[in-house]
Amino acid sequence: MKAKHYIFLLPAAFAVILTSCMDDYEPLPADEFTTDYLFSTTDSLGTQARQYLNSIYDIMENGHNRVGGDYLDASTDDAVSIDMDGEPDVLRLATGRYTASNRVNSDMRWGEYYTGIRKVNVLISGIDRVPYRATYRNALGQTRNLGVSFKAEARFLRAWFYFQLLRRYGGVPIVGDKVFDLNDDMELPRNTFAECVDYIVKELDDIQDSLRSVGTLTNLAEFAHTPTKQACQALKSRLLLYAASPLFNGNTVEAGNPLVGYPDYDANRWKVAADAARDFINGAGHKGKDSITLTDDVRDVFLNFYSYGSNPELIFFRQNGQSTSVESNNGPLGFTGTRLGHGRTCPTQNLVDAFPMADGRKRGDSPTYAYSDANPYSNRDPRLDMTILHNGSTWLGTTLETWQGGTNNPANGADYSLTSYYSCKFMGKFEKASEYSSVYHLWVMFRYAEILLNFAEAENESVGPTVDVYDALYKLRDRAGIKRGNVTGYRYGLKQDMTKDEMREVIRNERRIELAFEEHRFYDIRRWRIAEQVFSKPLQGMQIVQSTGGFTYNRVDVLNVSFNTRNYLYPIPYSEVNKNRNMVQNPNWK
Secondary structure, eight states: OOOOOOEEEOOHHHHHHHHTSSOOOOOOOTTEEEHHHHTOTTOTTOHHHHHHHHHHHTTSOOOTTTBTTBOGGGGTTTEEETTGGGOOHHHHHHHTOOOSSSOOHHHHOHHHHHHHHHHHHHHHHHGGGSOOOOEEEOTTSOEEEHHHHHHHHHHHHHHHHHHHHHHHHSSOOOOTTOOOOTTSOOOOOOOOHHHHHHHHHHHHHHHGGGSBOGGGOOOHHHHTTSOBHHHHHHHHHHHHHHHHSTTTBTOOSSTTOTTSSBSSOOTHHHHHHHHHHHHHHHOGGGSGGGOOOOOSSGGGGGTOOOTTTTOTTEEEEEOOOEESHHHHHHSOSSOOGGGOOOOOEEEOHHHHHHSOBTTSOOTTOOSSSOOOTTSTTTTBOTHHHHHEEOTTOEETTEEOOOSTTSTTSOTTSSOOOSSSOEEOTTOOOOSSOSSOOOEEOOEEEEEHHHHHHHHHHHHHHHHOSOHHHHHHHHHHHHHHTOOOOOOTTEETTEETTOOHHHHHHHHHHHHHHHTTTSSOHHHHHHHTTOHHHHTTSOEEEEEEEEETTEEEEEEEEEEOOOOOGGGGSOOOOHHHHHHOTTOOOOTTOO
């Protein structure tokens, strides 16, 4: 049977890279190449195929200010954009100002993910022809042809793309390994939610041992950013947690519709999710030099990759070069030159209130640390100061003035913080520095803290607040610097003998503060099916007035959101529904 020779289009810059490789082909147009060229039988280095794989990696999100210049969390109750007058994408997402034809392209990304899926299929269909000389060690310690790793990496990326589609849209068309050409029938129906979950799980199970393991990475500069067996397990853990959650398990946006979730509730799905996280935590590959555990300082998780044990919490990330981009985009106003910040992300008072006191007890509930409205940031969970800059914070060697008219919140400027707060999550440790300097800004997709929280949530929902559930939370709070305490009936601020409902509230809040701005809150309040409840309260900031006796702090409303239940899932793009007679739109969208 004669093989097909597909022609693929790609950016001109990438084509220039490809045409500089070793094979003596006739010159191609700047935006075309063939599979024979891409998977050349004479390219023992696999240069072209590697470049093509890199182009698939480029489709993955880098979450730093990626949604129209903002963090996705600025479309939740945790933050607002400083650019509220400019109708930013995050405001449209928060308020539901979009339709199937007037979409928020910076996050809805249907086309981008299916482009990535097709490119993966192209790669896995042809890469076996490349005569790689180089080898690698897989997760089982076996030596294999490098092409085996590249194929497994590509399949992981495809699983990631399907997961991203699933949590945005529910069930989507699964195309398998097929590379469609112009003559093929492309009017594919949506697969059910259950079929999509099963497909992704099977893919991850099939490829995990063909990938490297964290402890076997020897060339960190080249391979630290690639998916590992542990990344497979982490994605599986997150996927199964979503699948067990109310939005997809018993409280879907349309009862009985298998496209948007499971038609019937099944409590066992929580057990399956708990077991997946438990398997990761107890995995034999996580001992000794392979150990994955919490990094001592949570800030280092985002500033340094593996570096031979210095960041043991890291599981999978997008690697970025050294820069000051995060600081410049989000640092506080009031500085100039190499200290300049644009204050893009303004955390809400709602998020600030979520941080407990230094002993882990809620505000107003601590017998050791009294909360004061006149000094609201004193004796709080240390993660507050690692996440949010507030009035009185030390930054760039100065004490911030975020009161109305203060140096860092100018009353007469074009921009000012609506909430009197700025985010410092992901930034370098510039508290005492005189200026910003270039640092790594990893976009962390999976870290061990999430696995602990996944386990705690699923285990609590499955069997209640067991010793293991408490232990997962103790680990996080101990790392954060919360004091163990010696008050009878409490440990790390957690009441002993909680009910399932009480523990659920604690776990959800712990996710909120531990994983702030890491693109979890947006999906968490949806999969928990609590978005109406969350947005029934206004998003607030703090109005701070300087007076002779100090400062007066008053909460002020900055945004009111009315959440429509149809916004639990994005609408399928109108163009897809219009050209595909088999494509069913999500409930209550046209």
